[in-house]
Amino acid sequence: MGTGEPFDALMAMLDPSMLVVTAAAGGERGGCLVGFHAQSSIAPGRYTVWLSKANHTYRLALRATHLGLHFLDRDASALAERFGTLTGDEVDKFAGLMVRAGPGGAPELPTCRHRMLSRRIALLDEGGDHVCVVTEPVAVTADGPLTPLRLSAVAHLRPGHPAAERPHPATARADHPGRR
Numbered sequence: 001m002g003t004g005e006p007f008d009a010l011m012a013m014l015d016p017s018m019l020v021v022t023a024a025a026g027g028e029r030g031g032c033l034v035g036f037h038a039q040s041s042i043a044p045g046r047y048t049v050w051l052s053k054a055n056h057t058y059r060l061a062l063r064a065t066h067l068g069l070h071f072l073d074r075d076a077s078a079l080a081e082r083f084g085t086l087t088g089d090e091v092d093k094f095a096g097l098m099v100r101a102g103p104g105g106a107p108e109l110p111t112c113r114h115r116m117l118s119r120r121i122a123l124l125d126e127g128g129d130h131v132c133v134v135t136e137p138v139a140v141t142a143d144g145p146l147t148p149l150r151l152s153a154v155a156h157l158r159p160g161h162p163a164a165e166r167p168h169p170a171t172a173r174a175d176h177p178g179r180r
């Protein structure tokens, strides 16, 4: 059932903060800009993100044990553009960035002062174009205050993969093992 323009307008008014979600599996690493996310339990602590079925990051997250969740400050628009408009099917978005392997190999961007490394504990695909990924935080960094980068500041970006896309094969680089 379509909910149309009022739904879109209401969602835009909520103006969510933006994350970069990262994952690694099978020798590949990836990450994408995410606006669909929320705390989803207090005790135990849970944090949930929704990943587009079109994304390289989603396909990695299905095989990854852990994810990196990086909460962007409002001065991080360049990072948002990199992770929200490029696709790991074609480029290594981490090139030139400081990155280290966290639990389960999840790529961690230490220059993001607000981040968590989380264990993936559940997935729900209810048939929409995004899949619900529930995580359990295992390492949290909150270094100083955060003024979030919000959707309104990045809504003009063109996603590397429109949500309706269904790339095949599972990762383009899977067919080209030499490409990294």
Ligand SMILES: Cc1cc2nc3c(=O)[nH]c(=O)nc-3n(C[C@H](O)[C@H](O)[C@H](O)COP(=O)(O)O)c2cc1C
Pocket: 030, 031, 032, 033, 034, 035, 036, 037, 050, 051, 052, 053, 054, 055, 056, 057, 058, 083, 084, 085, 086, 087, 088, 089, 130, 151, 154, 155, 157, 158, 159, 160, 161, 162
């Ligand atoms: C403003 C904005 C919000 C986005 N929100 C999400 C989101 O909540 N979940 C998601 O999986 N992708 C989201 N995307 C799309 C991905 O960040 C984008 O398609 C990215 O280039 C995919 O990269 P990948 O193929 O390397 O994973 C968003 C993109 C933009 C520009």
